[in-house]
Amino acid sequence: MNGAQPLSEAARYLEEAAQAQGFLTAWAGLELPQPMQQRYRDWLTQGRQAGMAYLERNPESRLNPARRFAWAKSVLVLAAPHAYPPPPRPSGGVRLGRVARYAWVRDYHHLLWPHLEALEVLAQRLGLQAKGYVDTGPLSERSYGVLGGLGWIGRNAMLLRMGEGTYLTLAVLLTSAPPPPARPYPPRCGRCTRCVTGCPTGALLGDGTLDSRLCISYWTIEHRGLIPPALWPALGDWLFGCDVCQEVCPWNQRAQAFWPGFAPEPELAYPNLEDFFYLSSKAFERKYAGTVFLRPGRTRMARNALVVLANLGNPDYLPLVRQGARDVNPMVRATAAQALARLGDFDALLPLTQDPEPAVAGVALALRQARG
Ligand code: B12
Ligand code: SF4
Numbered sequence: 564m565n566g567a568q569p570l571s572e573a574a575r576y577l578e579e580a581a582q583a584q585g586f587l588t589a590w591a592g593l594e595l596p597q598p599m600q601q602r603y604r605d606w607l608t609q610g611r612q613a614g615m616a617y618l619e620r621n622p623e624s625r626l627n628p629a630r631r632f633a634w635a636k637s638v639l640v641l642a643a644p645h646a647y648p649p650p651p652r653p654s655g656g657v658r659l660g661r662v663a664r665y666a667w668v669r670d671y672h673h674l675l676w677p678h679l680e681a682l683e684v685l686a687q688r689l690g691l692q693a694k695g696y697v698d699t700g701p702l703s704e705r706s707y708g709v710l711g712g713l714g715w716i717g718r719n720a721m722l723l724r725m726g727e728g729t730y731l732t733l734a735v736l737l738t739s740a741p742p743p744p745a746r747p748y749p750p751r752c753g754r755c756t757r758c759v760t761g762c763p764t765g766a767l768l769g770d771g772t773l774d775s776r777l778c779i780s781y782w783t784i785e786h787r788g789l790i791p792p793a794l795w796p797a798l799g800d801w802l803f804g805c806d807v808c809q810e811v812c813p814w815n816q817r818a819q820a821f822w823p824g825f826a827p828e829p830e831l832a833y834p835n836l837e838d839f840f841y842l843s844s845k846a847f848e849r850k851y852a853g854t855v856f857l858r859p860g861r862t863r864m865a866r867n868a869l870v871v872l873a874n875l876g877n878p879d880y881l882p883l884v885r886q887g888a889r890d891v892n893p894m895v896r897a898t899a900a901q902a903l904a905r906l907g908d909f910d911a912l913l914p915l916t917q918d919p920e921p922a923v924a925g926v927a928l929a930l931r932q933a934r935g
């Protein structure tokens with residue numbers, strides 16, 4: 564299958580160059596086995612992609628990349644470990660809420676991309692065709708990680724291996740080199756179910772997939788609108804992403820490896836929530852340029868911060884929530900209305916009942932009426 568044969572000298576040289584850049588590597592064939600393809604289709608049919616419409620577009624070209632990349636025969640999978648230690652917490656500001664570990668460094672897309680480009684150029688010099696992707700391509704990166712024998716898919720849906728655990732950022736390089744025979748990595752979850760039982764929202768289905776409609780990472784990073792109030796308590800203090808199903812994994816307890824290009828930054832691991840309320844969107848973009856916080860942007864970070872503040876229930880932070888109620892963005896104001904009600908500040912809700920945006924006024928009125 565996949566036309567496996569011994570690795571050519573050019574392909575070996577390319578792989579060694581990737582390793583010299585600090586990546587863990589593995590070769591996989593381009594073709595995805597039928598059961599894996601079906602798994603992906605079933606996942607979509609069941610609506611588990613939530614609002615990530617881009618996953619529904621052209622699933623067949625994602626599952627059969629040969630349709631789009633007729634020249635490609637193999638995938639060189641690159642993994643950049645990110646089990647770095649937390650940076651020191653800065654002083655001053657309102658530094659509440661947790662940020663997923665992968666976001667403590669500059670945006671990995673930007674960090675990895677130059678390396679992929681260099682590998683593309685090298686491949687060309689070696690007489691191979693190559694095209695790199697980090698995340699953005701229509702390719703199931705974890706599937707290629709498994710196929711290449713880089714690790715196994717845990718019950719937490721993550722690609723993991725013994726030394727580095729789940730803390731692996733993945734990238735792929737499609738190449739025209741025939742792949743070598745695959746050497747599968749034996750799955751080692753055993754009877755453990757810590758991630759499944761530890762997930763605060765019950766998002767993990769136990770078979771190595773999850774339902775994004777319940778995943779905190781989806782709601783805090785990808786979802787564009789209001790976060791349904793019924794979900795708020797389970798979101799706890801997660802400001803951006805979620806690492807619970809990784810933190811509980813025994814294979815992560817001793818993981819310490821990290822790619823040399825990753826340097827955790829205090830302002831990313833512990834951002835000042837005031838930034839999301841007092842900076843203009845332009846100023847926010849300047850301060851957080853080159854970071855993954857730009858994906859949700861200022862307004863969604865403010866939304867997430869309000870959920871965290873409401874969940875923490877500390878009245879000391881009411882001034883920030885009241886500032887949210889005056890935000891230029893109606894989604895932030897509507898979220899602030901919910902947060903004010905949860906924190907018991909019904910007086911600050913009053914102006915929102917007159918909000919120029921009917922949806923915001925409606926939320927505020929309903930919350931005041933519900934109070935009786
Ligand atoms: C959409 C997406 C999400 C969605 C959906 C996640 C999901 N589990 O499906 C949301 C927003 C929820 C999300 C969250 C996170 N994500 Co994300 N995400 C993606 C993205 C863009 C596509 C994934 C996808 O297609 N999902 C649909 C499912 C059905 O497909 P799949 O995940 O590829 O799974 C396939 C394999 O598991 C395979 N398979 C399963 N068992 C077996 C066994 C064998 C033998 C074989 C061959 C194959 C196989 O079958 C599945 C279907 O084909 C990828 C990047 C990419 N292009 O691949 C990053 C990616 C998966 N995410 C990543 C990360 C880091 C995260 C978070 C940890 C971020 C955070 N801290 O908040 C969380 C983790 C949540 C979790 N437990 O999975 C990393 C994962 C690295 C790793 N070690 O696995 C990726 C690869 C990004 C990257 N470039 O590094 N993510
Ligand atoms: S990222 Fe968080 S919410 Fe999503 S599956 Fe893992 S533990 Fe559950």
Ligand code: SF4
Nearest residue numbers: 717718752755758812
């Ligand atoms: S917590 Fe346990 S079940 Fe979940 S991925 Fe880790 S070893 Fe597997």
